[in-house]
Amino acid sequence: MKKIAIAMSAVALVALAAPVAYAAPLCQGLQSTIVGTGASETLTGTSGNDVIFAGGGNDTVNAGSGDDTVCGNSGDDILNGSNGRDRIAGAAGNDELNGGLGFDHLLGGGDNDSGSGGEGNDVYKGGPGNDDFNGGTGSDTLYGLSGDDIIGSTSGSGDVSPDRIFGGIGNDTINALDGSQDLLSGQDGTDTCTGDAGVDEYSGCEISNQA
Numbered sequence: 001m002k003k004i005a006i007a008m009s010a011v012a013l014v015a016l017a018a019p020v021a022y023a024a025p026l027c028q029g030l031q032s033t034i035v036g037t038g039a040s041e042t043l044t045g046t047s048g049n050d051v052i053f054a055g056g057g058n059d060t061v062n063a064g065s066g067d068d069t070v071c072g073n074s075g076d077d078i079l080n081g082s083n084g085r086d087r088i089a090g091a092a093g094n095d096e097l098n099g100g101l102g103f104d105h106l107l108g109g110g111d112n113d114s115g116s117g118g119e120g121n122d123v124y125k126g127g128p129g130n131d132d133f134n135g136g137t138g139s140d141t142l143y144g145l146s147g148d149d150i151i152g153s154t155s156g157s158g159d160v161s162p163d164r165i166f167g168g169i170g171n172d173t174i175n176a177l178d179g180s181q182d183l184l185s186g187q188d189g190t191d192t193c194t195g196d197a198g199v200d201e202y203s204g205c206e207i208s209n210q211a
Contacts, residue, residue: 024053027053027069027071028069028089030051031051032053033050034053036057037056037057040057040058040075041059041060043061045061045068046064047064047065047066049066049069050063050068052068052071053073054070054071054075056074056075058093059078061077061079062080062082063086063088065083065084067084067086068086069087069088070086070089071089071091072090072092072095072109074093075092076093076094076095077090077091077093077095078095079095079115081099081100082102083100083101083102084101085102085104086099086104087106087107088106088107090107090109090127091110092109092110092111093111094112094129095111095113096113097113097114097133098116099118099136100119102118102120103120103122104117104118104120104123106123106125106133108124108125108126108133109127109129110129111129112130112131112132113127113129114132114133115134116134117133117134117138118136119136119138120137120138121140122135122136123140123141123142124142124143124151125143126145126151127146127147128147130149131151132151133149133150135151135152135153135154136154139161139162139163140161140163140164141164141165142164142165142166143166143168144166144167146170147170148170148172149173150172150173151165151167151172151173152174152175152177153175153177153180153182154177160178160179160180161178162180163178163180163182164183165182165184166185166187167188167189167204167205168187168188168189169188170189171190172192172205173191173194174191174194174205175193176193176200177195177196178196179196179199182195183201184205185204185205186204190206191206193206193207194208194210
Protein backbone atom coordinates (compact mmCIF):
# COMPACT_ATOMS: atom_id res chain seq x y z
CA MET A 1 0.00 0.00 0.00
CA LYS A 2 2.84 2.38 0.83
CA LYS A 3 4.41 1.84 -2.60
CA ILE A 4 1.09 2.58 -4.30
CA ALA A 5 0.62 5.74 -2.21
CA ILE A 6 4.11 6.97 -3.04
CA ALA A 7 3.55 6.36 -6.74
CA MET A 8 0.23 8.21 -6.68
CA SER A 9 1.85 11.14 -4.86
CA ALA A 10 4.55 11.34 -7.54
CA VAL A 11 1.91 11.37 -10.28
CA ALA A 12 0.05 14.14 -8.47
CA LEU A 13 3.20 16.25 -8.21
CA VAL A 14 3.87 15.85 -11.92
CA ALA A 15 0.29 16.86 -12.71
CA LEU A 16 0.57 19.95 -10.53
CA ALA A 17 3.82 21.08 -12.13
CA ALA A 18 2.81 23.81 -14.59
CA PRO A 19 4.56 23.91 -17.98
CA VAL A 20 7.09 26.69 -18.46
CA ALA A 21 5.44 29.37 -20.61
CA TYR A 22 7.46 31.09 -23.35
CA ALA A 23 7.58 34.84 -22.87
CA ALA A 24 7.97 36.73 -26.14
CA PRO A 25 10.51 39.58 -25.89
CA LEU A 26 9.37 43.15 -25.48
CA CYS A 27 9.76 45.58 -28.36
CA GLN A 28 9.56 49.22 -27.28
CA GLY A 29 7.54 48.14 -24.26
CA LEU A 30 5.12 45.93 -26.19
CA GLN A 31 4.85 42.13 -26.29
CA SER A 32 6.20 40.89 -29.62
CA THR A 33 3.81 39.06 -31.93
CA ILE A 34 6.43 38.06 -34.52
CA VAL A 35 9.89 37.00 -33.30
CA GLY A 36 12.97 36.13 -35.33
CA THR A 37 15.50 33.40 -34.65
CA GLY A 38 19.27 33.52 -34.44
CA ALA A 39 19.66 33.15 -38.21
CA SER A 40 19.65 35.77 -40.96
CA GLU A 41 16.08 35.82 -42.26
CA THR A 42 13.17 37.84 -43.63
CA LEU A 43 10.24 38.56 -41.31
CA THR A 44 6.95 39.68 -42.84
CA GLY A 45 4.14 41.33 -40.95
CA THR A 46 0.41 41.10 -41.48
CA SER A 47 -2.17 43.70 -42.50
CA GLY A 48 -2.81 44.41 -38.82
CA ASN A 49 -0.85 46.13 -36.07
CA ASP A 50 2.21 43.93 -35.57
CA VAL A 51 5.01 43.98 -33.01
CA ILE A 52 8.06 42.50 -34.72
CA PHE A 53 11.32 41.63 -32.94
CA ALA A 54 14.22 40.63 -35.18
CA GLY A 55 16.52 37.89 -33.94
CA GLY A 56 20.26 37.56 -34.28
CA GLY A 57 21.75 37.71 -37.75
CA ASN A 58 21.34 40.16 -40.60
CA ASP A 59 17.56 40.35 -40.87
CA THR A 60 15.09 42.06 -43.18
CA VAL A 61 11.75 43.07 -41.69
CA ASN A 62 8.82 44.03 -43.93
CA ALA A 63 6.17 45.19 -41.50
CA GLY A 64 3.32 45.56 -43.98
CA SER A 65 0.28 47.78 -43.50
CA GLY A 66 -1.03 48.70 -40.08
CA ASP A 67 0.48 50.68 -37.22
CA ASP A 68 3.50 48.47 -36.57
CA THR A 69 6.24 48.42 -33.94
CA VAL A 70 9.57 47.03 -35.12
CA CYS A 71 12.82 46.33 -33.24
CA GLY A 72 16.15 45.32 -34.65
CA ASN A 73 18.61 43.11 -32.81
CA SER A 74 22.24 42.13 -33.26
CA GLY A 75 23.37 42.17 -36.88
CA ASP A 76 22.97 44.59 -39.77
CA ASP A 77 19.20 44.74 -40.14
CA ILE A 78 16.92 46.31 -42.74
CA LEU A 79 13.73 47.46 -41.02
CA ASN A 80 10.91 48.53 -43.34
CA GLY A 81 7.60 50.03 -42.35
CA SER A 82 4.78 50.55 -44.83
CA ASN A 83 1.38 52.22 -44.64
CA GLY A 84 0.48 53.35 -41.14
CA ARG A 85 2.06 55.02 -38.15
CA ASP A 86 5.08 52.82 -37.56
CA ARG A 87 7.62 52.87 -34.73
CA ILE A 88 10.97 51.45 -35.84
CA ALA A 89 14.06 51.09 -33.63
CA GLY A 90 17.51 49.89 -34.60
CA ALA A 91 19.89 48.09 -32.26
CA ALA A 92 23.46 46.80 -32.50
CA GLY A 93 24.83 46.73 -36.05
CA ASN A 94 24.62 49.05 -39.02
CA ASP A 95 20.87 49.16 -39.55
CA GLU A 96 18.71 50.63 -42.31
CA LEU A 97 15.40 52.13 -41.17
CA ASN A 98 12.68 53.01 -43.68
CA GLY A 99 9.37 54.45 -42.54
CA GLY A 100 7.28 54.23 -45.69
CA LEU A 101 3.90 55.97 -46.02
CA GLY A 102 2.54 57.47 -42.81
CA PHE A 103 3.66 59.43 -39.76
CA ASP A 104 6.53 57.33 -38.47
CA HIS A 105 8.88 57.45 -35.49
CA LEU A 106 12.36 56.05 -36.16
CA LEU A 107 15.15 55.52 -33.64
CA GLY A 108 18.71 54.70 -34.61
CA GLY A 109 20.73 52.03 -32.83
CA GLY A 110 24.25 51.88 -31.51
CA ASP A 111 26.20 51.89 -34.78
CA ASN A 112 26.18 53.63 -38.17
CA ASP A 113 22.57 53.65 -39.35
CA SER A 114 20.91 54.89 -42.52
CA GLY A 115 17.47 55.14 -44.07
CA SER A 116 14.55 57.35 -44.99
CA GLY A 117 11.34 58.50 -43.41
CA GLY A 118 9.41 58.19 -46.67
CA GLU A 119 6.11 60.02 -47.10
CA GLY A 120 4.54 61.64 -44.07
CA ASN A 121 5.50 63.78 -41.08
CA ASP A 122 8.23 61.66 -39.51
CA VAL A 123 10.47 61.90 -36.45
CA TYR A 124 13.99 60.45 -36.58
CA LYS A 125 16.45 60.26 -33.68
CA GLY A 126 19.93 58.98 -34.42
CA GLY A 127 22.20 57.03 -32.13
CA PRO A 128 25.87 57.30 -31.16
CA GLY A 129 27.12 56.25 -34.60
CA ASN A 130 27.66 58.20 -37.82
CA ASP A 131 24.19 58.11 -39.32
CA ASP A 132 22.99 58.95 -42.83
CA PHE A 133 19.27 59.68 -42.88
CA ASN A 134 16.85 61.42 -45.25
CA GLY A 135 13.50 62.55 -43.92
CA GLY A 136 11.72 62.19 -47.25
CA THR A 137 8.58 64.19 -48.00
CA GLY A 138 6.42 65.79 -45.34
CA SER A 139 7.15 67.98 -42.31
CA ASP A 140 9.89 65.97 -40.64
CA THR A 141 11.77 66.49 -37.37
CA LEU A 142 15.25 64.98 -37.44
CA TYR A 143 17.80 64.70 -34.63
CA GLY A 144 21.30 63.51 -35.40
CA LEU A 145 22.31 63.34 -31.71
CA SER A 146 25.81 61.82 -31.27
CA GLY A 147 28.22 61.06 -34.11
CA ASP A 148 29.18 62.77 -37.36
CA ASP A 149 25.85 62.55 -39.13
CA ILE A 150 24.49 63.36 -42.58
CA ILE A 151 20.82 64.23 -42.23
CA GLY A 152 18.35 66.17 -44.31
CA SER A 153 15.23 66.31 -46.42
CA THR A 154 14.60 65.23 -49.99
CA SER A 155 16.35 67.28 -52.68
CA GLY A 156 14.36 68.28 -55.75
CA SER A 157 11.15 66.60 -54.64
CA GLY A 158 8.98 69.72 -54.86
CA ASP A 159 7.96 69.09 -51.26
CA VAL A 160 6.95 72.40 -49.64
CA SER A 161 6.42 71.07 -46.10
CA PRO A 162 8.85 72.68 -43.62
CA ASP A 163 11.34 70.48 -41.77
CA ARG A 164 13.20 70.91 -38.47
CA ILE A 165 16.69 69.37 -38.47
CA PHE A 166 19.05 69.29 -35.47
CA GLY A 167 22.59 68.01 -35.72
CA GLY A 168 23.50 67.37 -32.09
CA ILE A 169 26.97 66.37 -30.88
CA GLY A 170 29.53 65.80 -33.64
CA ASN A 171 30.56 67.33 -36.95
CA ASP A 172 27.34 67.08 -38.90
CA THR A 173 26.26 67.74 -42.48
CA ILE A 174 22.69 69.01 -42.72
CA ASN A 175 20.92 69.34 -46.07
CA ALA A 176 17.48 70.83 -46.71
CA LEU A 177 17.05 71.33 -50.44
CA ASP A 178 13.33 70.93 -50.96
CA GLY A 179 12.21 74.55 -51.47
CA SER A 180 10.35 74.79 -48.17
CA GLN A 181 11.11 77.04 -45.19
CA ASP A 182 13.21 74.75 -43.00
CA LEU A 183 15.03 75.14 -39.68
CA LEU A 184 18.62 73.84 -39.71
CA SER A 185 20.45 73.76 -36.37
CA GLY A 186 23.96 72.37 -36.16
CA GLN A 187 24.27 72.59 -32.36
CA ASP A 188 27.56 71.17 -30.98
CA GLY A 189 30.55 70.48 -33.24
CA THR A 190 31.70 71.94 -36.55
CA ASP A 191 28.64 71.63 -38.75
CA THR A 192 27.79 72.47 -42.34
CA CYS A 193 24.24 73.37 -43.36
CA THR A 194 23.06 73.58 -46.95
CA GLY A 195 19.60 74.92 -47.68
CA ASP A 196 17.54 76.99 -50.08
CA ALA A 197 18.74 80.57 -50.55
CA GLY A 198 16.63 83.19 -48.80
CA VAL A 199 14.20 80.63 -47.43
CA ASP A 200 15.68 78.59 -44.60
CA GLU A 201 16.61 79.53 -41.02
CA TYR A 202 20.05 78.54 -39.68
CA SER A 203 21.75 78.35 -36.29
CA GLY A 204 24.97 76.88 -34.95
CA CYS A 205 26.50 75.89 -38.29
CA GLU A 206 28.36 77.14 -41.33
CA ILE A 207 25.87 78.19 -43.98
CA SER A 208 26.05 77.20 -47.62
CA ASN A 209 22.96 78.42 -49.43
CA GLN A 210 21.68 76.62 -52.49
CA ALA A 211 21.15 79.18 -55.25
